[in-house]
Amino acid sequence: MIHECPGVAICGLGTFRVRPVTFRLVTAKTYAIRTFGCQMNEHDSERIAGLLEADGLVPALDPDAADVVVLNTCCIRENADNKLYGTLGHLKTAKEQRPGLEIIVSGCLAQNDREELQRRAGHVDVILGTHNVHRAVELLHQSRETGPVLEIWDEALEEAESFPSALAVRREIDYSAWVSIQIGCDNTCTYCIVPAVRGRELSRPFGELVSEVQRLAADGVHEITLLGQNVNSYGRDLTLARREAVDAGSEDALIAGSQWAADDSRRIRPLFADLLTAVSAVEGIERVRFTSPHPKDLRPETIIAMAENDAVCNHLHLPLQSGSDSILTAMHRGYTAERYLEKLAAARAGIEDLAVSTDIIVGFPGESEDDFERTLAVAAEAEFDLAYTFIFSPRDGTVAATYADRFVDPDVVSARFKQLHTVTERSALAKHRARIGRVEEVVVEGVSRRNDQMLSSRTRQNKLLHFASATALRPGTRASVLVTDAGAHYLAGELVEVLAAPRHRTRIPVSAG
Numbered sequence: 390m391i392h393e394c395p396g397v398a399i400c401g402l403g404t405f406r407v408r409p410v411t412f413r414l415v416t417a418k419t420y421a422i423r424t425f426g427c428q429m430n431e432h433d434s435e436r437i438a439g440l441l442e443a444d445g446l447v448p449a450l451d452p453d454a455a456d457v458v459v460l461n462t463c464c465i466r467e468n469a470d471n472k473l474y475g476t477l478g479h480l481k482t483a484k485e486q487r488p489g490l491e492i493i494v495s496g497c498l499a500q501n502d503r504e505e506l507q508r509r510a511g512h513v514d515v516i517l518g519t520h521n522v523h524r525a526v527e528l529l530h531q532s533r534e535t536g537p538v539l540e541i542w543d544e545a546l547e548e549a550e551s552f553p554s555a556l557a558v559r560r561e562i563d564y565s566a567w568v569s570i571q572i573g574c575d576n577t578c579t580y581c582i583v584p585a586v587r588g589r590e591l592s593r594p595f596g597e598l599v600s601e602v603q604r605l606a607a608d609g610v611h612e613i614t615l616l617g618q619n620v621n622s623y624g625r626d627l628t629l630a631r632r633e634a635v636d637a638g639s640e641d642a643l644i645a646g647s648q649w650a651a652d653d654s655r656r657i658r659p660l661f662a663d664l665l666t667a668v669s670a671v672e673g674i675e676r677v678r679f680t681s682p683h684p685k686d687l688r689p690e691t692i693i694a695m696a697e698n699d700a701v702c703n704h705l706h707l708p709l710q711s712g713s714d715s716i717l718t719a720m721h722r723g724y725t726a727e728r729y730l731e732k733l734a735a736a737r738a739g740i741e742d743l744a745v746s747t748d749i750i751v752g753f754p755g756e757s758e759d760d761f762e763r764t765l766a767v768a769a770e771a772e773f774d775l776a777y778t779f780i781f782s783p784r785d786g787t788v789a790a791t792y793a794d795r796f797v798d799p800d801v802v803s804a805r806f807k808q809l810h811t812v813t814e815r816s817a818l819a820k821h822r823a824r825i826g827r828v829e830e831v832v833v834e835g836v837s838r839r840n841d842q843m844l845s846s847r848t849r850q851n852k853l854l855h856f857a858s859a860t861a862l863r864p865g866t867r868a869s870v871l872v873t874d875a876g877a878h879y880l881a882g883e884l885v886e887v888l889a890a891p892r893h894r895t896r897i898p899v900s901a902g
Contacts, residue, residue: 418456419449425472426463428616428680429587430496432567434461437495437525444526453483457491457529462498464582464784473498477510484512491532493517493525497586501786503541511537518542519572519587544588564832564865564891565612566605570598570664574618576683577721579788580753580781583618590619592627595660596643599667606673609892611865612832613668615679621686624649624660632657662690669698673892675867676832676849677701681708685723687732692739703740704851707733708748712767713760716753720789726767733771744820744850746775751809752802753781754792761805768812774820774850775878776813780806814877821852821875828885829854833866846870854880865891 420441424434437459438448449455458480462473473494484490493515499506500518507516514532517525520542532538573588574581602613617623627645631637632655641650646663649655669677677700682691684707695701707729711717714725724732737743749768751761768776780802783790831846831854838845843855844862856870867888874881 417445417447419454420446420457420459421449421452421455422459422461423452423476424461426461426497428567428614429569429618430461430463432569432616433496433519433522434459435567436522437461437493440523440526456489457493459493459495459525462494462496464498464501464586470498470502474509477513481510481512491515491529493529495519495522495525497582500541500586501582503539507537507539513537516541520544562834562864564610565614566610567616568598568601568605568613568668569593569616570620570623571617575622576619576723577788579719579721580750580784582784582787585786587618590622590626592624592660594627594644595624595646595649595664595667598664599671602668602671602674606671609865611673611892612676612678613674615664615668615677617679618681619683619686620679621661621682621688621691622659623664625657627660628655628657631655659686659688662688662694665691665694665701666698669700674700678704678851680706682706683723684708684729684732687736689735689739692736695736696740702849702851703742704744704746704849705736705740706746706748707736709764709767709771710748710750711753711756711760712764713756714763716756716760716764719755720750720753726763730767730770742850744774744852745771746777746851747771747773748777748779749809749813750779750781751806752797752799754789754795754797756797756805761808765809765812768809769816772816772820773813774852775817776809778806778809778813817877818875821877821880824852824872824880825875826872828869828871829880829882830888831856831868831870833862833864833868835864848880852880853878854882856882856884858884862887863891 420438422434422438424430441457441459446457452458460473460476464470477492477494480490480492484492492513494506494510494513495517497519499516500520503516503518506513514537515525515528516537516539517528518541521540524540528538528540571590571592573590574584575590576584605613624645628649631641631645631649637655638650646660646667648663649658649660665677665679668674677698682705687707695703695705709729710720710722712726717725733745736745749764751764781789781797783793783796829848831848834845834847836845837843837855840855843857846854846856846868848854854870854872862868869885869888870882871885872880872882
């Protein structure tokens with residue numbers, strides 16, 4: 390686009406003539422990313438955004454007008470494939486109208502259904518999986534030369550670049566950051582596709598994680614969330630490798646942390662409790678969260694670390710999945726309902742004012758009425774602050790998908806789902822109403838989506854708390870709020886005082902048009 394600067398200029402000293410100058414206005418290409426699925430996918434999307442911006446692209450103010458569209462997919466949720474192909478159908482029409490539109494499909498569904506995706510969506514420029522996120526831009530450039538590109542790696546490299554957190558990043562929230570501590574999963578839950586699409590479990594070196602958190606804190610981040618498919622087992626593979634290493638001792642502290650390095654026994658063990666303590670000690674980090682742990686690997690030292698480190702938030706997500714021992718066995722979960730409740734009780738006894746959330750699946754193949762009643766009983770006894778409840782849906786590539794002869798009648802499953810919802814909602818409402826009259830320390834997230842006169846914030850227990858403020862408060866502001874009302878999924882209150890302004894720099898949106 391050519392623009393000519395006029396020969397008259399106006400400034401504070403008056404009007405004067407200048408020589409006309411012709412210049413070229415360079416309009417940067419724009420991108421938009423749509424993320425399906427879990428926090429791990431959200432984190433991958435931030436890394437893809439960082440790679441695109443490092444390549445000169447800028448976020449599109451209007452996603453429908455973006456030059457590059459990325460669909461970061463999930464195959465965990467029900468009807469994930471239908472949602473993807475529906476979106477791709479709309480993008481095919483858009484590409485016919487704008488031939489320069491480029492489309493990238495990444496993530497778990499791309500990893501799992503690569504050939505089907507290529508067959509049904511020939512208009513996609515790049516298909517990549519979960520193990521080669523770092524090659525997104527390279528593959529986009531390649532597609533411009535050779536046409537559509539499909540690249541799926543069956544395993545992640547052990548090099549640092551294979552970890553999402555090792556890549557460039559554009560965080561969606563300036564005061565908060567994801568930190569990926571491991572990728573993959575070594576568990577064999579029969580309903581779960583994650584091991585197939587994310588691969589075997591690999592932990593990032595301990596020292597790299599602490600250094601990353603230090604850099605984030607220096608950039609104004611004061612809240613981090615440690616991410617992994619099973620964070621409790623973080624580091625077990627690292628200690629195994631160091632125990633067998635020929636250079637034992639030389640890099641122990643960097644790879645497995647100083648606490649393990651100082652232990653002469655060189656015992657093979659998880660390092661998650663050590664990591665919680667180390668990142669909590671980083672100056673500027675005020676809140677540490679993590680997701681998701683596995684109940685069978687919740688160890689006493691993790692409970693102690695949560696209790697002793699003030700920065701670690703008093704919230705634990707502990708997926709139950711079922712309250713029936715026979716169903717838990719069929720799921721390969723590795724614990725009984727009684728053992729789950731024992732671990733839950735230990736966590737609540739050890740961590741003051743602990744909030745607990747969970748996941749529960751209804752209608753797993755072979756679930757009898759007795760199995761379901763046991764789930765209701767455990768859910769009622771556990772008194773969860775929040776429960777994410779799901780109806781079982783088979784995923785191709787999982788063991789449970791082969792149990793077709795044991796699938797439960799959909800009408801029965803629907804009725805059970807409603808019953809469970811009633812039980813978990815009752816517990817959540819009771820837990821929230823018990824907060825009325827308390828003053829909560831919150832971090833402001835922004836204007837409420839449902840009421841623009843209210844601000845939304847998050848408590849240390851990970852509860853959503855809405856309140857009004859006479860003055861504008863930036864996201865990341867810490868405040869104290871008196872709770873005056875509660876629902877099953879939220880708290881409401883009145884601002885008491887502002888405790889601290891955010892330390893991060895304000896990001897100013899820049900139009901590329």
